[in-house]
Amino acid sequence: MRTDDPRVIGNNPVSLILLLTLLCNVAWGCVDAAYYLISVYTLRARQLSQIKRLKEALRKRRVVSEFLSDGVGDVDDGQVRALAGWIADAADPKSKKLTRRDWWAALSIVFIVVFATFPVVIPFALFPDNVQLAVNISHGIALAILFVCGCSFGVYGGHRWKGK
Numbered sequence: 001m002r003t004d005d006p007r008v009i010g011n012n013p014v015s016l017i018l019l020l021t022l023l024c025n026v027a028w029g030c031v032d033a034a035y036y037l038i039s040v041y042t043l044r045a046r047q048l049s050q051i052k053r054l055k056e057a058l059r060k061r062r063v064v065s066e067f068l069s070d071g072v073g074d075v076d077d078g079q080v081r082a083l084a085g086w087i088a089d090a091a092d093p094k095s096k097k098l099t100r101r102d103w104w105a106a107l108s109i110v111f112i113v114v115f116a117t118f119p120v121v122i123p124f125a126l127f128p129d130n131v132q133l134a135v136n137i138s139h140g141i142a143l144a145i146l147f148v149c150g151c152s153f154g155v156y157g158g159h160r161w162k163g164k
Contacts, residue, residue: 014124014125014128014131014134015128017124018121018124018125021117021121022114022117022121025113025114025116025117026110026114028113029109029110029111029112029113029114030110032109032110032113033106033107033109033110034106036102036105036106036109037098037102037103037106040098040102041096041098044095044096044097045096048095048096119141119145120138120141120142120145121138122141123135123137123138123141124138
């Protein structure tokens with residue numbers, strides 16, 4: 001694809017870069033959404049499998065009683081029944097199928113990935129004739145975003161900013 005082809009976007013290579021950046025981020029957003037859906041499906045399938053195996057083991061209380069007694073000491077039948085009741089009452093996923101909420105979350109991921117690009121790309125739209133200035137501003141914006149995200153992640157992880 002030539003940048004001087006007027007049928008594409010005009011003679012402005014910056015416009016072409018902006019379009020390609022947008023399309024690239026849409027593609028990555030779709031990949032991230034697909035990974036999200038795969039992980040949700042896999043997690044539900046694993047939970048269903050584990051709950052099924054656990055309930056089967058609880059039907060064979062002797063096995064559970066022996067297993068628990070090895071790790072915690074003597075376990076009586078009442079404790080095993082209480083554990084069985086607690087697991088039976090636990091809310092387990094009814095199906096591993098993806099829900100409407102999962103699909104909306106995947107679509108949200110696509111939009112987050114695409115819109116996260118705009119602050120870094122805006123300088124190229126504002127300064128199409130001065131690409132070096134747009135690059136410098138874009139780098140500054142990207143560094144600021146990374147700093148804020150890193151600080152937020154640190155606070156989420158329990159760390160506080162310790163200035164003098």
